[in-house]
Amino acid sequence: MAAKLIKVRKNFVESASNELIKQLLDDLLDEGVLNDGEKDSILEENKGRADKARCLVDAVKRKGDDASGKMIAHLKSRDPAVCSKLGL
Incomplete structure (x- = not known):
């Protein structure tokens, strides 16, 4: 899964809105993928x-494949259009 993120990084950077980034940060914080310090730092x-x-x-x-898979899953639920554009 981490390889998938690396592959779509450039297009994600071009496509993700500020709102989507904040939503993903909240989701990943809730899942324990990121801690408060990491979220605040970003x-x-x-x-x-x-x-x-x-x-x-x-x-x-x-953080590896498990964390990357969680981010991709949240991205799919938060913004299917961006996910489709990225080919995920």
């Missing part, structure tokens, strides 16, 4: 939308 240290999206994908893919 939001506060990255001013631009694209930088937040890039940092989110990188943080999740480093």
